[in-house]
Amino acid sequence: MGRLLHGGAKEMAGGALNQVDERAGSQSARRRFRPSRVALEPYFYLSPAVLMIVLVMILPLIIGLSYAFQNIAILNPFKTGFVGLDHFRTLLFRDRVFWQAIGNTLWWTGASVTLQFFLGLGLAMLLNRPFAGRRLVQALVFLPWAVPTFLSGLTFAWLLNPVIGPLPHWLAAAGVLATPFNILGDPALAMWGPILANVWFGVPFFAITLLASLQAIPISLYEAAAIDGATAWQGFVRITLPFLAPMIAITVLLRTIWISNFADLIVVMTGGGPASATQILPSYIFTTAYRKLDFGYASAIATALLLLLLAYALILLRLRRRLPETA
Secondary structure, eight states: OHHHHHHHHHHHHHHHHHHHHHHHHHHHHHHHHHHHHHHHHHHHHHHHHHHHHIIIIIHHHHHHHHHTTEEOBTTOTTSOEEOTTHHHHHHHHTOHHHHHHHHHHHHHHHHHHHHHHHHHHHHHHHHTSOOTTHHHHHHHHHHHHHSOHHHHHHHHHHHTOTTTOHHHHHHHHTTSSSSOOOGGGOTTTTTHHHHHHHHHHHHHHHHHHHHHHHHTSOHHHHHHHHHTTOOHHHHIIIIIHHHHHHHHHHHHHHHHHHHHTOOHHHHHHTTTOSTTTTOOHHHHHHHHHHTSOBHHHHHHHHHHHHHHHHHHHHHHHHHHHTHHHHO
């Protein structure tokens, strides 16, 4: 009888231990599962944004790049298919307008960014000084940036019109021009029309961003430099420029990429003419795709522009890394 009771107690104790082991095992399994679930939780929250980026940016980019290796001409629907590098061979060796567009793009981008930067920097330094009505002037300075580019192009095309526009008549009265004529119709001067409109449109971007950086510079640095006998130019070179260097690098990078892809003013004001004198790569892509309806060749031009901008961005970012060391 005692042995039976003792054996039963052992069985009950063994069963209880097994249940405890099972519970401990399940708890440890849950503990092992929790860290993985916690690690995946941020990706779950980010998945809608990642999906949107893939659908809106990456997938169209891949499709657009694939068109560069295909013959997709709406006016010739029966001549389609994979053509390999034929479009790029045509660009490099047989397309005179493409090389002219590259030169025009460099001229258009370089002149626009240079004038916008220096005028924006000067305007930012003026707005950084206290004067009556500064808030109102800052709002007015930002106004051109808020005007649609299509409207800006139409406005400057009207201003440069030799019949009803005032600018040719003013330039002729000042002796700059012999007679009022169509500046946008002269291959030697036509590019200055869109550049002028682009400078008017883009100066507020540099003015506002550089003004924010100027206001972040401690005034005590200028006061200490003045006590040491530094001139205004030395304060600008030794204090202002080093503090503005990172912002200048990023704004010049962004603005250069934007202007290189910016064809609105060219298309509205000149359409790439006369004789392709104002044809830049983005406007050439537009005319090839939507006037000639050759989307394959237009994609090849867009791919070339993408490679040029990537090379430029890599060079400028490498130079940007050295700025904190010299600042």
